[in-house]
Amino acid sequence: MKRITNTQDLAAFCEEAARHAYVTVDTEFLRERTYYSKLCLIQLAMPGDTNDTAVLVDPLSDGLSLEPLYKLFRDTSVVKVFHAARQDLEIFFVDAQVFPEPLFDTQVAAMVCGFGEQVGYETLVRRIAKAPLDKTSRFTDWSRRPLTEAQMTYALADVTHLRMIYEHLAQKLEETGRSRWVQEEIEVLTSPETYIVEPREAWKRVKTRTNAPKFLAIVRELAAFREIYAQERNIPRNRVFKDDALVELASNKPKSEEDLGRTRLLLREARRGEIAAGILKAVAAGVDCAPKEMPEPDRSREKLQVNPALADLLRVLLKAKTESAGVAAKLIAPASDLDGIAAGLRDVPALSGWRREVFGADALRLCEGKIALAAKGSDVRIVPLD
Missing domain, CATH: 3.30.420.10 (Ribonuclease H-like superfamily/Ribonuclease H)
Known part of the structure; x- marks a missing residue:
């Protein structure tokens, strides 16, 4: 060779x-x-x-x-x-x-x-x-x-x-x-x-249990510091500190290296030196963040009123359409998107492009009452109502 x-x-x-x-x-x-x-x-x-x-x-x-x-x-x-x-x-x-x-x-x-x-x-x-x-x-x-x-x-x-x-x-x-x-x-x-990772957007990948603006402001600053530090030194971001330590820091809001020493999840080498200084600066910036500059979580789906019966029908339709097309159902729409469609969302990927051809167009017709689903043996058929 x-x-x-x-x-x-x-x-x-x-x-x-x-x-x-x-x-x-x-x-x-x-x-x-x-x-x-x-x-x-x-x-x-x-x-x-x-x-x-x-x-x-x-x-x-x-x-x-x-x-x-x-x-x-x-x-x-x-x-x-x-x-x-x-x-x-x-x-x-x-x-x-x-x-x-x-x-x-x-x-x-x-x-x-x-x-x-x-x-x-x-x-x-x-x-x-x-x-x-x-x-x-x-x-x-x-x-x-x-x-x-x-x-x-x-x-x-x-x-x-x-x-x-x-x-x-x-x-x-x-x-x-x-x-x-x-x-x-x-x-x-x-x-x-x-492929471009913007440090100021890195916080969106961190899973948290609270969406309080002040807390998220600290998470944003800590995630941005970690991303920049890791990029500049070409080391994995988890070598700086892991997500669970980041969330702990945002919750405890340390003000000194002594406070960092009491942090349970922080790596020992991150409790002093450049990383420690960066953490304390990031926490302070998050604490001092003006209300109008605090990050806002995506709450677009929090108040959605999902019609469970319609969501179930969409699942049946998706299974039938993808089996017919020979395409994996998850490639078309995850369960969360089906719930979103059943609640009235229309900006999900399943309703555009080639996914619309396979599933989205009929999904909308089902939501609008223009088609019904009928079973014959193991097959599901679409019945026009208009």
Whole structure:
């Protein structure tokens, strides 16, 4: 198997790949000890049924520039094929602010082709490529050199089988007219907003038991400090302090390092030095926050009057429609969205785009009393009433 360790060889491969309709791509990375993923290996393969057109690119090699790969990513004449691309795309976006265009994600395509929700690569290899897949090297340390033969064999399989999977799914999408469905999901994956973490918005990911504005103001300041500290030092945010410690700090409102020393959930190294100073400053900023600047939780659903009977009917309709379409129900609408529709919400994802075609349009008709549901054996039928 061919390994690429210099820019010249990478450029030669990418120039050859640009002559083909598509190229398959995967990465191996580490993130346990860092805020941003550490890219350790890139796998690429051109169309074909052998390993001769596949390579392993070593981004840890001295002097290797990934610019030839990014040039290929920008080449809109070549489809870039990934499986479960989100984390791979984040790596390339953080490194070079580039997204592969056009992009094809086989996990997304498989979901709309009836393979279930968040189907794994191994499942697709088994069901489409009819091949076994050795996953024993999946959790190895990809930053260590030299790579073992087992690691390289495993890594290469992530792009060689992907060729057949892509061709099969692309054909099925063409036959069923669902290519646009996949494209709608891809637009979310290739949006910068998906990967940019704004420190002042980080508080929204912290689960709390109270929505008191003053408390949330402190949570916001603490979460922002933690995010900035972790980003600047490239360490996991939980290495600064975990969510449960953040909530405890917001509740206790420490004013000194002595107070921090009595905090039960705070890591020992966070009770002094830069982290301690940052915590105390954040808490003080939250306490002093003016009422008009305090964050407000999303209360849009708190006063919704859910019609339980209608919600149950929507669940029946969703099950019937997704079974007929061969799409996972959770991909269309979670239970909370069904309750929201039954309570009158109309801005949920299930009522727009391709989801509207599968389920949303009939869901609205059901809510408006324009259709009824009838059972015949194990089948549920839609009965027009207008």
